[in-house]
Amino acid sequence: MSDRLHVGYVLKQYPRLSETFVLNEILGVEQHDVEVSIFSLRHATEGRFHPDIASVRGDVHYLPVADKAAFLSAVRALPALDTDRLTEVFEFVDLLPADRRARVLLDAVDVADRVRATGIDHLHAHFLTVAAHTAHIVHLLTGVPYTVTAHAKDIYRLTVDWPLARRVARDAAAVITVCDANLEHLEMRLGPDVTVRRIYNGLGVQPVPAGLSDRTRHLVVGVGRLVEKKGFDLMLRAVARLAPELDDLRCVLVGDGDQRRALEALAVRLGIDDRVHFTGPLPQPQVASWLRCAHVMAAPCRVGDDGNQDALPTVLLEALGAGLPAVTTPIAGIPEIIEHGVEGLIVGEDDENELAAALAGLMSDDATWTAMSDSGPRKLAERFDRESTIRDLVGEFESATTGCRPRPIGAGR
Incomplete structure (x- = not known):
């Protein structure tokens, strides 16, 4: 058997344009000489993909539709798996919402069969929801250890099923999360018996940032899904407040989401629709171009009515690398990216007046803007360097597999 670590990534959907952090992570893990296989529980439905997808070397397996053929395939696969813990499997499945149980079980058996056949050493799931549920069942059926990365919507929404999350977390070799704010939240929710x-999340080496003279004055950019927690309605209201004072003020919103029509209608009502450009979703190179030509970024994140919030927005890391000062809010891990007055400005949540004043101040003070722009790449290199973050992640994978390679199916515990 090869000594090369083989990790199976379990993802709800791959690839996704909004999940650049998953793509960056997989590429980084592969660069550390780890073999990667990807299990996508759902087929990709987005029409645009990042060009770097082509650089991923690992195989991608899309799980079959949950039909009679999938059921028959699962029945045939079970005898080759570890059936000693089937009682635990069904007990866990019974904890899931009734309408998801059959699909999750069929998916898990399919993944477990491929894990057994391909000699995967470790499983890693993103989000403490269906991908983690699947990885947990695969673990019960194969003995292969797993880790889970918890992000934001999976731990902050008011509807999170914490008893179910604790069940998954207790069997995981580790629950990994992306910021200290999340760490504190999870330690409180999951209890002391969970690691x-x-x-x-890290980024690789970024191009040299553009200086102020090469940027478009008074161009404000916002990047992200057009959903409640991003606060882009506040961005539009702030732009409307500044518009009478700045004839050349322009705003670009990159992304798509369920609030797009409402935001477009708001721009019309505010009388700034001729100043606002909605680009829709864009691949990473085009996003990077906007970050390199904008004057300032607005990221007025908030806690949504459902409890959902950002944790460590990738776009703010990208802003650091692009030398683009940002005006944002103190939600979750954002202050771990942007220190007030150093790489940007922190304003109060849901405060459009403070947001407008901060944007105006940054766009009128070239000396402060330049100092913040210079600080961004330094922060990225010191705290969010992908080489360092991936090394730590691979270390967790290796620690989880110590003493676990290989374990024949059906062996005693």
Whole structure:
């Protein structure tokens, strides 16, 4: 058997344009000489993908539709798996919402069969929801250890099923999360018998940032899904407040989401629709171009009515690398990216007046802007360097597999 670590990534959907952090992580893990296989529980439905997808070397397996053929395939696969813990499997499945049980079980058996056949050493799931549920069942059926990365919507929404999350977390080799704010939240929610590690999302080496003279004055950019927690309605209201004073003020919103029509209508009502450009979703190179030509970024994140919030927005890491000062809010891990007055400005949540004043101040003070722009790449290199964060992640994978390679199916415990 090869000594090369083989990790199976369990993802709800791959690839996704909004999940650049998953793509960056997989590429980084592969660069550390880890073999990667990807299990996508759902087929990709987005029409645009990041060009770097082509650089991923690992195989991608899309799980079959949950039909009679999938059921028959699962029945045939079970005898080759570890059936000693089937009682635990069904007890866990019974904890899931009734309408998801059959699909999750069929998916898990399919993944377990491929894990057994391909000699995967470790499983890693992103989000403490269906991908983690699947990885947990695969673990019960194969003995292969697993880790889970918890992000934001999976731990902050008011509807999170914490007893179910604790069940998954207790069997995981570690629950990894992306910021210290999440770490504190998870340690409180999951209890002392769960190992939680903070490993930041990282970015690789970025191009040299554009200077102020090469940027478009008074161009404000916002990047992200057009959903409640991003606070882009506040961005539009702040732009409307500044518009009478700045004839050349322009705003670009990159992304798509369920609030797009409402935001477009708001721009019309505010009388700034001629100043606002909605680009829709864009691949990473085009996003990077906007970050390199904008004057300032607005990221007025908030806690949504459902409790959902950002944890460590990747776009703010990208802003650091692009030398683009940001005006944002103190939600979750954002202050771990942007220190007030150093790489940008922190304003109060849901405060459009403070947001407008901060944007105006940054765009009128070239000396402060330049100092913040210079600080961004330094922060990225010191705290969010992908080489360092991936090394820590691979270390967690290796620690989880120590003493676990290989374990024949059906062997005693």
